[in-house]
Amino acid sequence: MWRKETKPKCCEEHESLPKQMQCFWPEVCEELQKLKCRHVKRFVKRKRLMKLAVPLRSMKVNRFVRTCPCKLEKSIEISRLDERKHTRTEQLAYPKARQLLLFKEEARTLFDPFRNANLNRLIRKSLFSMYSRLANVQPPKRKKVIPKWDLKEWAHHTIKLNKLAKPKKPKKIPKEPSKRMPLKSMKRFKYLAEPKKHELLEKPEWTLTDVMYRYKASQRLISLSRPVKFDETKFIRPLPEPIPESVLKAVATARTKSLAHPTSRGTKSALADIKENPFSVSPLAIKYKATKRIKDLAEPREYENKHIRDNPYSISPAALKAKASPRTISLAKPKVRSS
Template sequence: MHKVSRSSKCCPTFDHLPENISCFLPDIYKSWHRLVERHKHMFTKRKRLLKIAQHNRPIKGRFIPQCPCKYKKPIEFVRDVRIRTRTEQLALPAVRRLLLFKETVKDLFEPLRILGINRLIRLSLLSVYSRLTNIQPPQKKVPIHKWDEAEWKKHTKYLKKLAKPKKEPKQPKLPVQRMKLDNMTRFKALALPKTHEEPTKEPWALTPAMKTYEPSENIKKMALPTAHDDSAMIQSLPIPINPTAITYKATKRTKELATAREKGVGESDLKENPFSISPNALKARPTARIKELAEPKEYENTHIRENPFAISPAALKAKASPRIIELAKPKGS
């Protein structure tokens, strides 16, 4: 693709292709042009990465390119820059690979070269990245100790001890906190049934203040009868029935709700004789409390007089007020 010119004094140099190569070698020019276009399109999406990868720091010292053909061995020119710790630690090989390499060559290499491998293993193991990944140094395999007959007997004895059911510890007896007999009188009083004493009513008596009492204007106003409009309550007989109620047809659900509910069968209905008394009820003995509750209470009825049909003289001489006459009339009259 490129024309090469060689000289005895220097390295081979590459010259650019001529512009009219498309006329003389069209097939080669097409393939070369296709490769160039492909190379350009490969880096279209990575322009930013290429820009970031470029070194922008100033290079200390002057770099003088020299032709390597002056020397017998090839010489590689490297920048004389201070190596950083991170770069050194990243350049170290993995510990596992070094260990595998050491196992394969420990019988082939000299002791001095094995020491160099050990040094690399130690540096890689103590690097920052190995510590972050928590890589541990290789450990020697500990041979398993086989038990003898005495140790097996001791172990079986311990297993039998563990196989026994666990014994619950004996709980200590708690001290009985009983109350003294002298202090139990209050509990006996609290255990008795509760009794309610009804206060006695004093007989009604006319006091002198009642004889000279004069009602206030507000009480007189409150004592007046309230005037009600009875026009809305008075209806003509017979009372008219709503026409919709006459032509109403009850639904299935309304008829179902209107039917009387069937009474369930009770326990007394299942017996042959529901009025019979059980033998245990005949033998039962009531306690003193049941007898006390069974006794009827005596109530003093102050509303019943000795002669309830007797009419007082004041009632015979009384004159009905207009309000009493109004209330005594039947409604609708």
């Protein structure tokens, strides 16, 4: 029912020639022979091509030669993929689940993970089979009676629950050791903390020395010491200023003429600019009702003037209780300048 015998399509059965056409057969064979001889004579055998045409002898296995299936004694049978399978034979074919689990524990490290995956697949199939379920049947076990807790056990249990209910305390992050040297270990720390002392050097009184008295100025110094004389006539211009001849002879281009014309405004813009009564209010503006948002925005902002106090000489209680640090005390001292 599920197997079917078929005939191969490779060997086609040709019909025999009729008797009327058989007389032309010897002539057709002679012409084909002539064509074959002509083709062989035309072909030139080259040494290089003939060497390359020889197959390599490296193949150890014999070359596969296709044979026509019609020559075989037994007929071909087509086996389908959707062939029926009996559940009993299929499930009995799988090995027992216990044997596979023992084998997996023993040979876990010996095989590759790909082979272990195949073994897991077989275990899964054998576990779900009906016969493996029947083989793994065990007698029913009696349920253990759980004893009830005493007051002491409950108290101990509540103490543990209270401990577990508290939030976890995060671990303290250790401080990374800084690469900088601490200030206390530095030798010049106190010396550098002191303010700078600027020495005021007194300028000596100017005196005329003998070298200065005998010095003779060079011609370069004499020429530089002379004041520069400017021609004041260049800055004075007559009024009105004369127009140059090039400007009078110049001819204006079309671009300059177009720019020289005043801008022409339409009738609409002229009406908006010039009104009969510029201080009049339109009737729509008189009828308009302001919204809450506009009223809120129209109100002036209230600014707190924090700079001016009621009692500017009052001292806050925090300032009275404050204790000055040694740094503030050192900064409060006036600078000592050596005269």
